[in-house]
Amino acid sequence: MLRRFDSHKCSDVKFWVIAAIKEEEHYPPDQMWEDEPAGEYAYEERLRRIKFLKKHGNANLNALFVARRLESYERKHRCLSGACPECGRLFQRWFVRRSERFIDQHINKNERELVVTTIVPCDAIIPPRQLSSFNIINLQRRLKYALEKAKIPDALGGIDFSFNEDREGKYQPVWSVHFHLITSRESKKAFGKNLRECFLKSDVVRCPVQIKPFENGAYGRSYALKMNFRRRIGYHEIKNKNGKIRKCRNTSSDKLRAAERLELYTYLDKTGLADRVIFRGGKPVVNSSRVKIQQC
Numbered sequence: 001m002l003r004r005f006d007s008h009k010c011s012d013v014k015f016w017v018i019a020a021i022k023e024e025e026h027y028p029p030d031q032m033w034e035d036e037p038a039g040e041y042a043y044e045e046r047l048r049r050i051k052f053l054k055k056h057g058n059a060n061l062n063a064l065f066v067a068r069r070l071e072s073y074e075r076k077h078r079c080l081s082g083a084c085p086e087c088g089r090l091f092q093r094w095f096v097r098r099s100e101r102f103i104d105q106h107i108n109k110n111e112r113e114l115v116v117t118t119i120v121p122c123d124a125i126i127p128p129r130q131l132s133s134f135n136i137i138n139l140q141r142r143l144k145y146a147l148e149k150a151k152i153p154d155a156l157g158g159i160d161f162s163f164n165e166d167r168e169g170k171y172q173p174v175w176s177v178h179f180h181l182i183t184s185r186e187s188k189k190a191f192g193k194n195l196r197e198c199f200l201k202s203d204v205v206r207c208p209v210q211i212k213p214f215e216n217g218a219y220g221r222s223y224a225l226k227m228n229f230r231r232r233i234g235y236h237e238i239k240n241k242n243g244k245i246r247k248c249r250n251t252s253s254d255k256l257r258a259a260e261r262l263e264l265y266t267y268l269d270k271t272g273l274a275d276r277v278i279f280r281g282g283k284p285v286v287n288s289s290r291v292k293i294q295q296c
Contacts, residue, residue, distance in 0.1 A: 007069075007080040012272025016284040020291040021078055021087060024094040032096055033218035037089060037228070045085040046070055049265060052258075062132075062266040069269065082268035082276070088227040091273050094291065096221045099156055102282055102293040103182060103216050107154045112184035116157075116214040116224065117195065119143070122202045124177035128163075128259070131175050131267045136275050143179060147280055150194035154281035156293070157181035158225030161268075163260045164204075167235040171204050176232075180224040181278060182214055206249065225277060229264060231256050 007013050029039050037045075050070050057064030066083055073079040078087050108114050121142070126134050136159065147155060157180045165173035185191035192211055199208040214220055230253040237250045256264065277284075285294045 007078065010080070010272070012082065012270060012274070013080045014272070014274040016286050016291050017091065017272070017274045018078075018080060019286045019289070020094040020098075020284070021080065021090045023290055024090045024097070025075075027093070027097070032093055033222050035219075036222065037085075039086075039089065042085040042089040046073065049083065049085065052261065053265065056258075056262055060262065060266070062269075063262060066266055066269045080273070082270075082272045083265040085227065088273065092222060092225055092227050095158075095225045095277065096218050098291065098293050099182075099221050099224075100216060100218075102156060102295070103221075106281060106295050107156065107182065107184050108216065109184070110186075112186050113188075114182070114184050114214040114216065115191075115211050116220060117181045117183060117212075118178060118210040119181065119195070119199055120176060120178040120205050120208045121199055122205050122208065125202075125204055126175040126177065128173060128175070129263065131263050132270070134175075134177065134267070136177070136271050139177065140275065140278065143278065144280065146195070146198035149198055150191075152183055152191075152194075152280065154295075155181045155183035155278065156224070156280070156282060157278045159276045159278065160226050161229045161264060163229075163231045163256055163264075165231065165233055167233050174204060176205075179278060180226070181280075182221070182224055183280075185211075229256065230254065231260065 007018075031038070050067050053063040053067035053070070057067060066081065069079050069081050070084050073084065073086060080087050082088070103114070121139070123142070124134070124139055139159070160178050160180055162176050162178070163173065164176045192209065195209045195211075201208055233252045233254060235250060235252070237248055239246055239248055279293070281295060282293045283296045284291050
């Protein structure tokens with residue numbers, strides 16, 4: 001019989017995350033947004049990850065630790081690992097459910113325009129096999145300092161991961177740790193200018209700040225806190241528009257390779273779920289059996 005894994009003793013687990021996942025368990029498992037993975041998929045994916053991590057456990061003790069943690073998962077005793085697809089699914093659903101009201105009441109106000117902003121910091125570009133040394137807490141601190149400087153009072157979102165490479169080998173493959181933020185703006189020009197002064201371009205990060213209009217829908221909120229991660233492959237594309245030929249940059253996506261999955265799963269387990277959520281002007285508050293995002 002497996003020894004029960006005591007998730008409450010793990011430093012990556014926060015009390016409000018435990019409460020949020022427990023709360024979400026009581027809601028019907030109906031699909032909340034388009035293309036949301038079903039509970040059955042998350043269950044099968046957890047089994048696949050356990051098998052994969054055990055396969056690499058002889059050479060990587062961290063992988064074996066994560067495998068045992070995922071294996072201890074039970075309906076009334078969640079493993080609460082940041083690498084668990086079932087816990088991650090419940091946590092993402094809680095975020096989608098509870099963020100709607102906070103966005104409507106505190107971010108979408110005073111006739112400001114709702115936007116989703118993707119930020120790729122140059123100092124969060126990590127070479128392969130070095131992700132384990134990356135400090136996600138410091139990344140959060142630097143983001144909040146930049147948002148303060150850019151005069152953005154309220155925002156909600158998450159930290160995302162991708163493994164980026166160039167099809168033609170123009171740069172070495174890297175991990176990109178980046179943000180998806182739901183916020184609002186008054187002036188389009190000032191908003192973008194302020195953020196781009198904080199997050200600069202580089203040879204690898206050609207466009208560190210992308211801003212798009214946002215509607216407060218379930219799919220958009222789910223994308224802000226993603227639980228599935230991909231490999232992004234950059235390439236140059238020739239486009240012919242109205243007889244004008246131009247060269248532009250584009251990307252395609254693919255599954256992570258085995259080495260990349262192994263590195264990411266062990267890092268996600270160490271980091272946990274709580275530190276991947278970005279609260280600016282709000283915080284999670286446990287009230288009885290519910291966890292709400294309240295203004296602070």
